[in-house]
Amino acid sequence: xxxxxxxxxxxxxxxxxxxxxxxxxxxxxxxxxxxxxxxxxxxxxxxxxxxxxxxxxxxxxxxxxxxxxxxxxxxxxxxxxxxxxxxxxxxxxxxxxxxxxxxxxxxxxxxxxxxxxxxxxxxxxxxxxxxxxxxxxxxxxxxxxxxxxxxxxxxxxxxxxxxxxxxxxxxxxxxxxxxxxxxxxxxxxxxxxxxxxxxxxxxxxxxxxxxxxxxxxxxxxxxxxxxxxxxxxxxxxxxxxxxxxxxxxxxxxxxxxxxxxxxxxxxxxxxxxxxxxxxxxxxxxxxxxxxxxxxxxxxxxxxxxxxxxxxxxxxxxx
Amino acid sequence: xxxxxxxxxxxxxxxxxxxxxxxxxxxxxxxxxxxxxxxxxxxxxxxxxxxxxxxxxxxxxxxxxxxxxxxxxxxxxxxxxxxxxxxxxxxxxxxxxxxxxxxxxxxxxxxxxxxxxxxxxxxxxxxxxxxxxxxxxxxxxxxxxxxxxxxxxxxxxxxxxxxxxxxxxxxxxxxxxxxxxxxxxxxxxxxxxxxxxxxxxxxxxxxxxxxxxxxxxxxxxxxxxxxxxxxxxxxxxxxxxxxxxxxxxxxxxxxxxxxxxxxxxxxxxxxxxxxxxxxxxxxxxxxxxxxxxxxxxxxxxxxxxxxxxxxxxxxxxxxxxxxxxxxxxxxxxxxxxxxxxxxxxxxxxxxxxxxxxxxxxxxxxxxxxxxxxxxxxxxxxxxxxxxxxxxxxxxxxxxxxxxxxxxxxxxxxxxxxxxxxxxxxxxxxxxxxxxxxxxxxxxxxxxxxxxxxxxxxxxxxxxxxxxxxxxxxxxxxxxxxxxxxxxxxxxxxxxxxxxxxxxxxxxxxxxxx
Numbered sequence: 001x002x003x004x005x006x007x008x009x010x011x012x013x014x015x016x017x018x019x020x021x022x023x024x025x026x027x028x029x030x031x032x033x034x035x036x037x038x039x040x041x042x043x044x045x046x047x048x049x050x051x052x053x054x055x056x057x058x059x060x061x062x063x064x065x066x067x068x069x070x071x072x073x074x075x076x077x078x079x080x081x082x083x084x085x086x087x088x089x090x091x092x093x094x095x096x097x098x099x100x101x102x103x104x105x106x107x108x109x110x111x112x113x114x115x116x117x118x119x120x121x122x123x124x125x126x127x128x129x130x131x132x133x134x135x136x137x138x139x140x141x142x143x144x145x146x147x148x149x150x151x152x153x154x155x156x157x158x159x160x161x162x163x164x165x166x167x168x169x170x171x172x173x174x175x176x177x178x179x180x181x182x183x184x185x186x187x188x189x190x191x192x193x194x195x196x197x198x199x200x201x202x203x204x205x206x207x208x209x210x211x212x213x214x215x216x217x218x219x220x221x222x223x224x225x226x227x228x229x230x231x232x233x234x235x236x237x238x239x240x241x242x243x244x245x246x247x248x249x250x251x252x253x254x255x256x257x258x259x260x261x262x263x264x265x266x267x268x269x270x271x272x273x274x275x276x277x278x279x280x281x282x283x284x285x286x287x288x289x290x291x292x293x294x295x296x297x298x299x300x301x302x303x304x305x306x307x308x309x310x311x312x313x314x315x316x317x318x
Numbered sequence: 319x320x321x322x323x324x325x326x327x328x329x330x331x332x333x334x335x336x337x338x339x340x341x342x343x344x345x346x347x348x349x350x351x352x353x354x355x356x357x358x359x360x361x362x363x364x365x366x367x368x369x370x371x372x373x374x375x376x377x378x379x380x381x382x383x384x385x386x387x388x389x390x391x392x393x394x395x396x397x398x399x400x401x402x403x404x405x406x407x408x409x410x411x412x413x414x415x416x417x418x419x420x421x422x423x424x425x426x427x428x429x430x431x432x433x434x435x436x437x438x439x440x441x442x443x444x445x446x447x448x449x450x451x452x453x454x455x456x457x458x459x460x461x462x463x464x465x466x467x468x469x470x471x472x473x474x475x476x477x478x479x480x481x482x483x484x485x486x487x488x489x490x491x492x493x494x495x496x497x498x499x500x501x502x503x504x505x506x507x508x509x510x511x512x513x514x515x516x517x518x519x520x521x522x523x524x525x526x527x528x529x530x531x532x533x534x535x536x537x538x539x540x541x542x543x544x545x546x547x548x549x550x551x552x553x554x555x556x557x558x559x560x561x562x563x564x565x566x567x568x569x570x571x572x573x574x575x576x577x578x579x580x581x582x583x584x585x586x587x588x589x590x591x592x593x594x595x596x597x598x599x600x601x602x603x604x605x606x607x608x609x610x611x612x613x614x615x616x617x618x619x620x621x622x623x624x625x626x627x628x629x630x631x632x633x634x635x636x637x638x639x640x641x642x643x644x645x646x647x648x649x650x651x652x653x654x655x656x657x658x659x660x661x662x663x664x665x666x667x668x669x670x671x672x673x674x675x676x677x678x679x680x681x682x683x684x685x686x687x688x689x690x691x692x693x694x695x696x697x698x699x700x701x702x703x704x705x706x707x708x709x710x711x712x713x714x715x716x717x718x719x720x721x722x723x724x725x726x727x728x729x730x731x732x733x734x735x736x737x738x739x740x741x742x743x744x745x746x747x748x749x750x751x752x753x754x755x756x757x758x759x760x761x762x763x764x765x766x767x768x769x770x771x772x773x774x775x776x777x778x779x780x781x782x783x784x785x786x787x788x789x790x791x792x793x794x795x796x797x798x799x800x801x802x803x804x805x806x807x808x809x810x811x812x813x814x815x816x817x818x819x820x821x822x823x824x825x826x827x828x829x830x831x
Contacts, residue, residue, distance in 0.1 A: 046775075056648070086652045099638065101498050108495065123494065123644040130437070130640045134775060141773035148765045156758070194708060197770055197778045201715070201785070204766035208759035212726070215755055254729040257675060261668050261725070262718035268664035269714050274653040276429065277711050284715065 008248050008297065009241040009304055015297035019171060022290070026178015033181045041177060042184030045094070046192040047135040049128030051104075053093045054083070054121040061091050061115045069114050070095065073107045085275060090121055097127045122276075138196040145200050149207050157214060160306050165210045168299035172206045173199060175290040176283060194280040202287025205262075209255060209295035216247040217300065241304045248300050259292040332802035339794070340689055346696035348412070349421055356409070356419045362399070363406035366470040374399045404473050407431070407490065424699050427706035427780060430654050432647035433489035434497060435776070437640045438462070440482045440633075447635050450482040457634040459484060464630035465500050483640070485776075494644045496623075503578055504636045505627035506530065509564070510574040512598060523574045523593070526564055529632065532557025536628035538621035541613070547621030550611040551628065558608025565605045572598035575612055577624070583614040643777075657710045664714050665691065668721055676728055678813050682803045683724040683796075690720050690795040694788055703787065706780035716788025722759065723796035726752040732814050741813065742805075749801055756797065763789045 008015075030040045037043065045052055055061075063080050070078045070093065078095040098104040111118065126134070149169065154162040176199060183189035220243045228242075229235050263285065270281045365373060378384065378395050387395070409421045428435050440450050440458050447454055459476060462484060466474045475487040491497055507530030510523040530536075536551040553561055564573070574596060575582045581596035616624070645653075669687060672680035694713065698705060705713075731748030739747065763785065770782035807813065 054649070085649060086655075101495070101502055101639070105495060105499075119646060119648060120494070120644065121646045121649040123642060125639070125642040127638065127640045137773045141769045144773075145766055145769045148769070149762065152761070152765065193775050193778050194781070197708070197774065197781050200766040200770055201763075204762040205719075208762045211758045211762075212755045215758075250733070251729075254725050257725045257729075258722040261671060261721045262715065264667045264671060265664035265714050265718035268667060269660045269711055271660075272656060272663055273660035273711065273714075274656045274707050276653065277707050280708065281711060 006249065006252070008245045008300060012301040012305065015301055019175075019294070019298055022175050023171070023178060026175060026181060029178055029181035029185055032185055036185070041181050041191045041195075042188065043135070044190030044192040045097075045124060045126045045131070047131045047138075049097045049126050049131040051093075051095045051098045051123070051125040053095070053123050054085075054090050055093070055111070055118040056085070056088055056090050056121050057115050057118045059116045060089060061118075063091070065115055066091055066093065066111070069107070069110045073110050074103070075107065083275070085121060097125055099125075099127050134193055138193055142196060142199060142203075145203055149203060153207065153211075156211065157218070160310075161214050161218070161303065164299050164302040164306065165207065165214060167302055168210050168294040169203060169206050171294045171298055172202055172287055172290045175294075176202060176287045179286050180283065189279055191279075194277065195283055198280050198283035198287060201284055202291060205288055206291035206295065209258075209291050210299045212254065213248060213251050213295050213300055214303075216251050217244050217303065220247050220250075240307045244300050244304045248296055252296065255292055255296055259288055262288050332798055333806065336689065336799045336802050339693055339799070343689070343692040343696040346700050347422055347692060349409075349423060350418050351421075353414065353417050353419050356406075356411070356421070359402050359406035359409075362403035363472070365403070368470060370400075370403055370472070374403075407473060422695070422699065424695065425702045425704045426650075426654070427704045427709065428487060428489055428643065428650075429645045429707045429777075430650045430657075430705065431489050432491075432645050432650040433487065434491050434494045434642065434644040436486040436488075436498070436501065436642050437479070438484040438486060438501070438637045439640045440484075441636050441638055443635050450635065454634050455482065455484075458637065461631045461633050462486065462501060462637075465626065466497075468626045468630060469497055469500065471497075484637075490647070498639060498642070500623060500627065502637060502639050503627065504633045505630070506578055506632040507533075507582075507628060508576045509561075510576060510598075511564070511568060512572045512574065523576070523598075528557065528560050528564060530628050531632060532560065533628055536625045538616075538618070538625040540618070546613075547616045547618050548611045548613045549616070549621050549625045549628070551609065553608040553610075555608070558606075561608065561610070562604060562606040565601050565603075568601045569603060570601065572600055574598035575614075581614075582612050582624070584616060584620065588617065588620070653707050657707065657714075661710065661714050661717075665717055668717060672721060672724070676814070678807060678811050679724075679728055679731075679804060682807065683721060683728070683800055685803055686724065686795045686799040687717065687721060689799055690788075690791055691717070693795065694784075694791045697787055697791065698784070701787075703783055704780065705784070706777060708777050709780035709784040712781040712783075712785035713788055716785050716792065719759075719763070719789065720792035720796055723752070723756045723792060724800055726755055727797075727800065728814070735814055741809070744814070745801070745804055749797065753797070756793070760789050760793055 033040055063082060066080050075095045078093055081092045083090045083092050150166055153165045180191055223238055224240050224243050225237050227235055228238055266281055266285045374396055377399060378392060408425050409423050411419055411421045413420045442449055463476050471488050471491050473489050477485045479485050488497055509526055509528040511526050512521050513524040515522050532553055534552045534554045536549055538547055538549050540547050580590040583591045583596060585591045669684040672683045727748045730752045731744045734744035734747045767782040767786035770778050
């Protein structure tokens with residue numbers, strides 16, 4: 001067998017600890033978001049309703065002037081930001097939903113009068129009535145995917161394997177949401193309906209990663225109890241932990257390579273791709289990294305822990 | 319290919335299948351036409367809708383066998399020309415060679431081409447329409463369709479969604495605000511008479527049950543002087559009778575004309591004057607001819623807009639724009655450019671990575687990856703799948719996932735070799751044993767994609783569709799194609815660091831043959 005790369009079982013508390021370092025601030029972030037935004041994450045206009053206008057002014061626009069125009073146009077409290085699209089300055093305005101077209105037209109006229117002509121890069125409007133509907137269908141989609149994955153894993157594996165895979169899955173979703181909650185608090189990153197697709201994709205990816213490792217553990221459980229010789233310990237019987245260790249190390253290269261190829265493509269998209277999908281790609285990037293980590297370390301460690309607790313360190317072949 | 323020993327491989331259907339797939343992909347994806355033809359398409363596509371219709375009619379008449387054509391043939395010719403005009407909106411020119419143009423014909427979404435997507439909701443208006451029934455929706459759809467056709471934008475789409483919603487797509491629209499104003503208003507034109515309310519002690523406008531629905535036709539035309547415009551109208555027979563009776567009864571009195579409850583007269587600011595200041599039109603004599611005109615200080619745009627709305631008909635119920643996604647052409651161009659760069663760099667890096675890790679088999683995985691990219695794009699073109707920014711993200715993500723299958727297989731193969739198996743057996747076992755994992759992973763991705771397609775908004779669906787197609791294609795390219803190609807590599811080539819094993823056990827290497 002190949003040389004042991006990581007000693008999974010020995011350092012299990014380290015692996016759980018690393019997860020804790022990521023998860024706990026994330027959960028705190030989610031709680032803070034609940035307090036500040038009344039939602040676990042900072043929700044974007046897809047879910048709350050609102051308008052986002054991206055305008056490119058011919059002359060460089062002063063953000064203070066834009067704010068003033070918004071105040072005059074009865075849109076006080078809107079956010080104004082400067083952004084960049086292909087090297088050009090762009091003004092991004094976030095207002096309440098401009099449901100009345102006359103109101104939108106008036107704003108355009110006022111902006112033109114004060115700041116000169118502009119090019120419309122994009123206008124997104126979601127009326128307040130449809131927002132909660134999108135959120136609801138998004139959450140339903142998530143729950144269904146979750147239920148289907150749980151069903152699939154339970155069908156494929158025994159009960160304890162399934163539970164551990166699901167815990168790893170929850171780990172990834174919480175890690176992803178936690179980091180976005182923190183981003184929302186720190187730099188105002190909002191989540192939209194694409195964020196829900198990111199979660200669904202990550203769920204799929206994470207389960208897949210776990211399945212590859214678990215498949216190998218299942219295949220290798222026949223070795224539990226077989227005698228091996230080692231220079232340090234002499235002859236001893238393989239425990240379930242040893243088998244899990246072997247299995248993780250056998251699949252380690254594959255897990256890391258696969259994640260690397262996905263991380264390479266996602267990074268290219270993040271750094272070079274369109275600005276519209278940047279947060280979406282970031283969400284998948286975080287999810288994929290977390291998914292790889294949790295299936296290598298958490299899922300298998302949990303499984304070993306579970307078996308050890310159940311049979312009091314006397315693991316029989318499965 | 320190997321010498322005499324490769325008999326079973328030649329009889330194998332897999333390399334043939336791979337070649338067929340490659341051929342199909344290339345034929346479907348890439349097109350070559352003379353420069354002149356393509357230029358003509360582009361010229362047609364740039365014409366506004368009305369001018370395009372005129373041009374198409376002109377060309378049909380110019381056809382050599384026009385005199386002999388029956389109605390069906392004419393219709394076919396018309397359809398073909400219209401299709402060609404819309405084709406140019408969706409071609410991506412790759413290069414020019416010797417007076418020929420090479421191009422692909424992928425359908426780009428609104429966020430890449432520029433344009434507007436609107437979600438409209440029909441609102442019940444009691445007491446006349448207490449509930450949105452399918453009949454009401456059909457009425458709304460017809461009117462919206464009429465109005466959109468008047469915008470002169472090609473390839474528009476109006477689609478019903480759910481009980482009371484319409485999705486409207488307007489690709490390449492220049493003035494989305496004008497479009498929204500035209501689509502979103504009810505455009506109910508009403509004639510009213512001035513009545514006196516004894517309770518309030520003030521005059522008020524009373525409905526007389528004569529509306530724009532009684533018009534046969536309306537047309538904007540310039541007034542004789544002053545640069546202002548008016549809208550002339552002609553009643554249907556019933557309406558003409560009603561209008562005649564009304565004007566006979568009201569000689570010397572006022573008639574008011576209201577659009578969506580607001581007077582049609584415009585003030586100095588171009589907005590409708592307030593009802594309190596509106597004086598209406600004084601009827602000088604009975605109008606029995608069934609024609610008339612609305613003069614309300616209109617600019618040309620306002621008059622044309624009103625006439626278009628009157629001709630398209632009033633909406634049976636008011637509509638509300640629930641959702642709007644407008645992307646300007648500049649941002650769309652920028653997105654296309656960035657996606658191409660990101661996709662290219664992503665694929666290139668993955669390919670380099672595979673060669674760096676696996677050497678010759680990596681090169682083969684890369685070949686399969688190129689086939690994957692071509693085949694997936696060809697399917698996008700054939701279906702056709704509308705490519706959005708999120709869709710491209712899904713496609714690029716699927717590239718990363720496509721090589722996963724190869725990594726799984728190669729790692730297994732290496733293990734088999736380490737366990738002392740010959741190369742052929744190792745490869746076969748590698749494929750066999752990795753298959754369950756690959757299949758599982760793809761089932762998982764498909765589940766996620768299926769749910770997204772069921773519940774997602776259009777942007778989410780775009781992502782799910784491309785990812786799902788990518789995953790399905792990768793099952794073929796990463797497994798069947800890679801396997802076929804691997805077996806075509808001569809045995810002398812060092813694969814998976816296996817030459818050592820081959821030298822030690824030359825017999826093993828031959829066992830496969």
